[in-house]
Amino acid sequence: xxxxxxxxxxxxxxxxxxxxxxxxxxxxxxxxxxxxxxxxxxxxxxxxxxxxxxxxxxxxxxxxxxxxxxxxxxxxxxxxxxxxxxxxxxxxxxxxxxxxxxxxxxxxxxxxxxxxxxxxxxxxxxxxxx
Amino acid sequence: xxxxxxxxxxxxxxxxxxxxxxxxxxxxxxxxxxxxxxxxxxxxxxxxxxxxxxxxxxxxxxxxxxxxx
Numbered sequence: 001x002x003x004x005x006x007x008x009x010x011x012x013x014x015x016x017x018x019x020x021x022x023x024x025x026x027x028x029x030x031x032x033x034x035x036x037x038x039x040x041x042x043x044x045x046x047x048x049x050x051x052x053x054x055x056x057x058x059x060x061x062x063x064x065x066x067x068x069x070x071x072x073x074x075x076x077x078x079x080x081x082x083x084x085x086x087x088x089x090x091x092x093x094x095x096x097x098x099x100x101x102x103x104x105x106x107x108x109x110x111x112x113x114x115x116x117x118x119x120x121x122x123x124x125x126x127x128x129x130x
Numbered sequence: 131x132x133x134x135x136x137x138x139x140x141x142x143x144x145x146x147x148x149x150x151x152x153x154x155x156x157x158x159x160x161x162x163x164x165x166x167x168x169x170x171x172x173x174x175x176x177x178x179x180x181x182x183x184x185x186x187x188x189x190x191x192x193x194x195x196x197x198x199x
């Protein structure tokens with residue numbers, strides 16, 4: 001069992017995955033610019049590269065939820081569920097606006113920062129689990 | 131859920147941090163318990179009962195038990 005607190009492990013994990021995200025993003029963009037003829041599985045692999053550390057950051061967050069005490073877990077899960085619901089609603093609503101009202105098209109990778117922005121909002125609203 | 135955790139803690143000469151340490155939870159959790167913002171799990175209720183050496187129902191009022199006439 002690790003001696004580091006759940007908060008410390010979370011900070012280390014998030015810093016690592018965000019650092020990896022920045023590196024993967026630059027590597028992906030530079031590779032795609034240097035090799036515009038890239039195609040097939042190689043293109044897919046390079047294009048999806050920045051998403052992998054994002055998956056890692058979600059794993060770090062889920063591990064944090066498992067490590068904290070029951071009160072912090074209850075509050076964090078409530079915020080997570082509210083943010084997930086709001087993100088699903090916002091994305092669905094925007095999809096209909098795009099389809100039926102000519103609203104601007106946004107790339108799906110923006111769903112991740114939108115989720116965390118809404119998680120921030122949920123954290124301000126829900127200070128306890130009750 | 132009505133409880134007398136704060137009174138018991140003060141009577142035992144414990145700070146919120148002391149109690150949190152004994153229970154293996156955060157100080158936030160102790161504050162939430164004392165202010166009725168968190169209903170503890172059975173496991174945590176038993177831990178609290180162990181710290182103060184009192185039955186759970188002496189610390190947390192059972193709202194479902196019929197009151198004596």
